[in-house]
Amino acid sequence: MSKKDYNFPADLHYDGKNHMWVKKENDNIVLVGIDAIGLDTLGDLAYITLKPEGTIVKKGEPIGTLEAAKMTGDIFAPVSGKISAVNAACVENPGIVNDDHYGKGWMVAIDASDWSTESTALISGEKLQPWIEAETHRMETQGFDA
Amino acid sequence: MKKPIRLINLGKTESWKTQAVYHALAEEMTDESPDTIIICQPDSPYLCLGYFQPFDSIFDRKNVELLNLPVYRRRIGGGATYLDENQLFYQFIFHHSRVPVALEKAYKTMLAAPVETLKSCGLDCNLRAVNEIEVNGKRVAGIGGGRINDAAVVVGNFLFDFDFEAMSTVWKAPWPGFRELAKDAVKERVYTLKQCAPNLRMRAVSDKLIELFPKYFNRPIVSGSLSQKEIMASQKTAQVLTDKIFLNDGNTDIPVQPRPLKISADVFIHNKKMFFKNKKINVSFRTDNDVITRVKVEGAVEIEKTIIGITIEEIEHILNSGSSTVLKDN
Structure with a gap:
């Protein structure tokens, strides 16, 4: 089986467990969306719900739900903080996430409460390439025989 | 030795258990929990909404009350459906790390035994469009899947018979023409085992399915039962799944825009x-x-x-x- 070539922009941080990307903006504001492997496991998105602006969220807890053509699941916060903005466009038209998941398909902005600590658990920099390779391998091999 | 899969055969059981138990097991799933398959058959009719289906955008409340049907909302996808004792359910609750990541492969592996069960009964059964089980090119099962906490869940059924009248009665229809189209479409597209194999008995299908699990999961199957803790968690979950606010999700998380009524893929x-x-x-x-x-x-x-x-x-x-x-x- 040939390996898929997933795009993981090097300037982002990644939540290795839940396949969310995190982009550090000004101050402690981070943009959050779903990464390439996360999207590939879902397919075409039909519905997205997101917790409203002002909600206090904890790292690893659900900040929304999604329904793709063949499955449903939760969207998890990659960092703790307060949701400072919600991308209403992707709630209205989840196809935006499929079309441009690192750009217009961002989901929420979080005012991170402990970026300096929690960002160390995210994947970035020189850890990125080995993680992409491991996750790509897992995509292709994980299963009942693993 | 490969980790065994726990099989819980609830048989014909109280309807609430056919939704609540798999949710409760999924919600509590950890890496240490046993992967579990549940086989069950509801003892009375009820309605079940998909995760993204607020009650009032899908069902006609008055007609649901007239038929006195309990309504549950599951945490996995798919459309609203009418369920009763003419359906045999299989529910897979596995830790996500032990399920293929690629959706197509996950469904293919989990649904192999149900598909092969029907083939072994002499039916022309195939898996199409990732998770549609069809006989003679028509949908013969309702399949849904999703991630609940750390569990990957796939649920499906063998449709021995289907109450088309009850299903079409409870749909929210803006006018009779909509209901008529929907009823005709579901009659045309949804096929039952009674139609294609009238002599097939539920017990025989259930036994065959259980027999095939070890082969298609390539893991041993061990019969088990629910622990007291799991029973209590299931009772609590049943209350959540029927909660009036949860059914409409308080109109906060669930989009209320109208969506087309799905009949088949x-x-x-x-x-x-x-x-x-x-x-x-x-x-x-x-x-x-x-x-x-x-x-x-x-x-x-x-x-x-x-x-x-x-x-x-x-x-x-x-x-x-x-x-x-x-x-x-x-």
């Missing part, structure tokens, strides 16, 4: 509003692979022919064109 029933001769009327239509194949127009039959054969994109264009015939979302 390729067939949907839509409804639009249209201004015709200065009157707002309903236009209901069925799409097969996004092409309009049947139409019912409220009080203006002459329009119906002009709509058949056009695509969803084309009717959306008419919707947005602002022409004299203005269509709007219902």
Whole structure:
């Protein structure tokens, strides 16, 4: 089986467990969306719900739900903080996430409460390439025989 | 040795258990929990909403109350359905790390035993469109899947018989034409084992399915039962799944925009509003692979022919064109 070539922009941080990307903006504001492997496991998105602006969220807890053509699941916060903005466009038209998941398909902005600590658990920099390779391998091999 | 899969055969059981138990096991799933398969059959009829289906956008509340049907909302996808003792359920609750990451592969592996069970009964059964189980090219099961906390869950059924009348009665229909189209479509697209194999017995199918699990999961199957803790968690979960606020999700998390009624992988029933001769009327239509194949127009039959054969994109264009015939979302 040939390996898929997933795009993981090097300037982002990644939540290795839940396949969310995190982009550090000004101050402690981070943009959050779903990464390439996360999207590939879902397919075409039909519905997205997101917790409203002002909600206090904890790292690893659900900040929304999604329904793709063949499955449903939760969207998890990659960092703790307060949701400072919600991308209403992707709630209205989840196809935006499929079309441009690192750009217009961002989901929420979080005012991170402990970026300096929690960002160390995210994947970035020189850890990125080995993680992409491991996750790509897992995509292709994980299963009942693993 | 490969980790065994726990099999819990609940048999014919109280209806609430057929939804609550798998949710409770999934919610509590950890890496140490046993992967579990549940086999069960509800002892009385009920309705079940998909995760993204608020009660009031899918069901006609008055008709549901008239039929005295309990309603559950599951945390996995798919459409609303009517369930009763003529259906045998199989529910897979596995830790996500022990399930293929790729969706197609996950469904293929989990649904192999149900598909092979029907094949072994002499039926022309195939898996199509990732998770549609079909016999003779028609849908013969309702399959849904999703991630609940750390569990990957796939649920499905063997449809021995189906109460088309009850199903079509409870759908929220803006006008009778919509209900008529939906009822015809579900009768045409949903196939039952009673229709294709009238002599097939539920017990025989259940036994065969259980026999095939070790082969298709390539893991040992060990019969088990629910622990007291799991039973208590299930009781608590049942209350959540039937909670009035959860059923409509407090109108906060769930989108309320109208959605087409899914009949099968390729067939949907839509409804639009249209201004015709200065009157707002309903236009209901069925799409097969996004092409309009049947139409019912409220009080203006002459329009119906002009709509058949056009695509969803084309009717959306008419919707947005602002022409004299203005269509709007219902």
